[in-house]
Amino acid sequence: MARLGGQRVRNRKASTRQEVIVVDPGYLAQHLFNGLMLGVIYALVAVGFTLFFGVLDVIMFSHGDVVMLGAFTALATWIGLTDAGAASPSLLLFAMLVASIGLMALLGALTARILVLPLRQAPPMNVLLITLMTGTVLRESVRLFYPQGSNPKPFPRLLPTGAMEFGQFTLRFDSAILLVVGVAAIVSVHLALSRTRLGLAIRAVAQDSETASAMGIPFTATVLATFAIGSALAALAGLVNGLYYSEVSFNLGLLLGVIGFSAAVIGGLGNVYGAILGGFLFAALQTVGAVALPLASAYKDVFAFTVVIILMAIRPAGLLAERSAERV
């Protein structure tokens, strides 16, 4: 579990033991790249969290597991299509993309409709618990019902292989493509939110749902659309995750979900740019932890989460949060 949410470093160079420790720039660059990759994935997940919180004041603890399910949907699609004889990587990738994004968007909207919207008036803790349990249901369903679900599954390599060497640092083409795709997705979200009517509707509902409804913005439709979009992003994150690590496992969503949530919180819940910042910040924390801590890099998660807890003690509302005045 710790492995899948963390880094798998490629071409790691062992530093030579000398009196003066030489830091290998290639080693650093590798970690930096890994960190960026992680940051993109975390950011995609965190944006979902923050969008859901913005429109419905709900923390979807099942979001991380939607990422996992998106990855598995893509995998199942690939298996189905290759069994049927399809071989073209671009066709397969396209189908996987469509299937996972489409199905997860649907799942997101459904979850909102059945589980979250009906509980709007209930104590927030109930909603929190329901989303936690939903995540468990998704996770356990994959573990129990997917063939050999408890074992990690290899994920196909569908992107162009090959790499470029920059001294000690190897830049693989597939990783670069994934990074670009991830960043493009994030940018698209920003553009969608700020330039489209739907984005406007989402922002309006997030700010003040009563007034938004009074202004004629359809509340339920906007909420469902938000959940669909957030879940679509999750599916993309899952696909990227699978392609990057060439592996998926049923419990990859648990740690990822907590990390995504942490990232959204650090940046200030409800603030999309905060979520993006938080995603990269968490990745940076993990990277620093892995590089700087002389002991096992397994401590990097301990380090990162400790920093998160400390951050929340200092800035409880997040780094970029606006204070909302409570009405008494």
Add this chain to the structure above:
Amino acid sequence: MSAALLKASGLTVRFGGVTALDGLELSVNVGETLGLIGPNGSGKTTFFNALTGIVRVATGRAYLDGGDITGLAPRRVAAQGIARTFQRLRLLLELSVFDNLMLGQHLSLDHGMWINLFARHRLRGEVRRQADSARALLGAFSAALPARLYDSAGSLTMIDRRRVEICRALIREPKLLLLDEPSAGMTPDETAELMSDLLAVKAQRPRLSVIIIEHDMAVIERVSDRCAVLDYGRKLAEGSYAEVARDPIVRQAYLGED
């Protein structure tokens, strides 16, 4: 000439870009009832929130009985003798009427481990004593309420809930009572009844000062000794109800008249 119990000077509260209170100057004397009126958003509830420490004061000072209460945490303000009701009724509806009143009594209750966990017979006596005084206070506002001491607050009618909220604020005999739109959601008859009871209770507590926020001018006219009119966080006018009602500036701001 009675002494000033509460003195607020230069009180300023800002929310982001909005200045909710703008250098407010206000005072209340011992035993006086001050009516606080003004259009929506003029800062009345914000004034209460500033006094009780719920919002941060940017500049200015507030003094209670000579002591500086500016910036004190809500619980410390309560300890100084200020009690309040809320615009949006804030009873603990899940709990009984008695429990709600006991929240008002919190600072006077013994929270030691010994009496609460072990010396239960002493706690029993305490509970009984408190129940008796709770019934007495409730009885001042309604003959039927004392019998409902152990009913859940959520099972009460709106007017009974308001009564309970006022009793909660009164039960510890505060120096200053802040009432935030007590008549909201009530019919004129209910309002009249509530005000009669309030006046009766106040008659028994001559040193109790009250600030009452209201939109119902009949109420203000009836219960207040003095009035202050707020607009955009500043005091627009001050005086008796009659004076204030005649004031052209006030009429312009509040009623939109010429």
Add this chain to the structure above:
Amino acid sequence: MKYSAVPALTAVLASAAVVLTILLVDNQWAVAGVVAGAAAILLLSSRFGWGVRIAASGAAHPIVVPAVVLAAVVVIVFVLREDNFALLMLCTVMLYAVAGLGLTVQFGQAGVVNFAGAAFFGIGAYATAVLSTKSSLPHYLVLPLAGACAAVIGSVLLLPLLRTRGHYAALITIAFGILFKTFLEVNDALGGPQGLKVPGFTMFGHAFNDPIVIDEQTEWSFYMAYAGLSFVLVAAAYAFVRRLERSWIGLAFDAVRLDETAASAFGVNVAAWKIVAFSVGNFLIGTAGAAYAMMTGFVAPTSFTFADSLILVSIVILGGLGNPLGLVPAALIVIILPEKLQVIQEYRFLLFALLVIVILLVRPGGLLPRAAREYFPDQSR
């Protein structure tokens, strides 16, 4: 004329019969049937107000009813005297109930969310492992000390917890839970992934892990001693939490949980009460974990995952948040059912998650919803 003791006694005896049946019977369908029947009766009872009558009945006889409960437990343990597994499960249920009582104080009473229950259970367990092997303190002191360790370590979370609400607070405890487990796995000083061995509980010279020899042919399960220990713990914890709830302290907790703004407006020191609730709760959870570790003889990180914390939360929600009495049937269902119904063993996390979802949607109050506070139930109004 006092309220009759019959309703309460009926409830106690019926519950004892159900527990015994479930533990003894091997046939899965029979067990499922009994459980379904019991759950149905519980649901019916709140429909028909039996719960109120039972509670009043129990309150009117504060000596007799607990005495009968004690007798019932003694009988059950005696009946199971040679069944190691059944007794182990019984003890587990009781100890999880203690942990659930801790969570009830934190979450049910003061509204302080804690999704790291399993972590504090684990801290108690590890503390016991260390204290009982590295020091010569008597074990009856080690238990509460281990609980104190859990409370003290939990206090590092207090600053961030106090400054946050709701979701943020949830995140802090979740992060801590993950942090704790990862730390244990990586840290060899505490045994790493394999964990540590824990010596059995010993008191006044009698080692609880020794079988109880009656005569040449008969030997009783050593778990009987642990059953005694667990019962003492759960009875003490129950009485403590009940009294806490029915006091000015319980009222302060309620105010903190229901409306912090109103509470502070009347002088409640919200932060202080949250600290008290969180620490007291962790103490209970840690003590339960300590006893559990001594009983099972070992402690390892795999037992204290986030999923386990969610199981603890499920027990509390299922039982009825804020109602300590609901914990026992809930713990029975959550812990014993998967063991007895082999069919659902694999599926237990999934099924309980679904169960909690259904409960939250349909009957958020749980099996035994929270009752209104009566400071002294036997006192006439």
